[in-house]
Amino acid sequence: MDNLFTVAEQFRPQGAVIDVREFGNGNINKTFLVTLDATGKKHFILQRINTQVFHQPELVMLNMRICIGHVRRRLQRTPLSGGRRWEVPDIFLAHDGRDHWLDSNGSFWRAISFIDGSQSFDMIKNIDHASEVGYALGIFHNLLSDLPPDRLSDTLRGFHITPGYLQHYEEVLEKCNAGKSPEVNYCLQFVSERNAWAHVLENARAQGKLRLRTIHGDPKVNNILIDIATGQAVSIVDLDTVKPGLVHYDIGDCLRSGCNPLGEETEKWENVHFDADLCRAILQGYLSMAKEFLTRDDFSYIYDSIRLIAFELGLRFFTDYLKGNIYFKVRHPEHNLARALVQFRLTESIESQETAIRSIVREIR
Ligand code: GN1
Ligand code: MG
DSSP: OOOHHHHHHTTOOSSEEEEEEEOSOOSSSEEEEEEEEOSSOOEEEEEEEOTTTOSOHHHHHHHHHHHHHHHHHHHHHSOOGGGOOOOOOOEEOOTTSOSOEEOTTOOEEEEEEOOTTEEOOSSOOSHHHHHHHHHHHHHHHHHHTTSOGGGSOOSSTTTTOHHHHHHHHHHHHHHOOOOOOHHHHHHHHHHHTTTTGGGHHHHHHHTTSSOOEEEOSOOOGGGEEEETTTOOEEEEOOGGGOEEEOHHHHHHHHHHHHTOTTOTTOSOGGGOOOOHHHHHHHHHHHHHHHGGGOOHHHHHTHHHHHHHHHHHHHHHHHHHHHHTSOSSOOSSTTHHHHHHHHHHHHHHHHHHTHHHHHHHHHHHO
């Protein structure tokens, strides 16, 4: 890897680079915060895209540009009500005018602006934070609701198609000889009991009940930036997975992340639970912006989407554990197993509250 300062300097910074340090907790790409000696903006974000995951990073950048351009035009025409602040990152160009830079090893780098006065949290803090997280996803879907999804490329084939993850899991399982610890047995059993149901969203899509839209793909709590001064959501970042999909993937992902107060990295997986009050707050925030474009069928699959995306993420972590930790970055060999246990425990908690969750959806739709 080239010297990080050299990489940062490729993006024509308005000042001398004085610091580059790792930033955030991404599981796929590497993210750095660059600090400049400048009178104007003092920071920007530098990222190395994991090209083992994103095989066509140029298309990731193109999707991002289309999406940012669309949101900017919409906001110019109709600013958010109440003069609310909403930001989209700027993409910095490299010296050759491109939106990325390849280093001598072929690593793919890009730079975007840092949203001033904002911060993000790995875990949900309280009810107000939850409703802001939901509101942010609602704004995002609302602002992109008139962008035809076929304008965007499919930059990550199979992303959130649960039956595909199941098939991959079966293939991995056949080849690996996982030690049969009680935790591994729990996971094996957990997946086998939900095999048939896991097709629920893709079946609904095949039946024409749900349709593709432009989605974020990864609207978890720490991708939503909160204004330090007002506590309001000001941006949703990590636009790598913006592509055609079901909004249900996003709704499910936002809720599985936002309603798990212990967070997805907790070591106390037995204590993980799904908090229905946080769920109500997130959905209230979300639906205040999304009601107008959701259909009756969309509403009827919200419960399944929450259960499914928690299950799916558990399955993805567990498969990666069985495969030897290829996809998600890990800090130790059992890390993906621990993450899978968290998501499966969360799924169980969601299942045990099905009636309550369905009635929350009915109450606020
Ligand atoms: C990955 O890299 P990061 O943290 O933004 C993953 C998401 C998962 C998430 C779980 C492209 O996102 O799907 O929900 O980890 N992104 C990809 O934390 O697979
Ligand atoms: Mg991401």
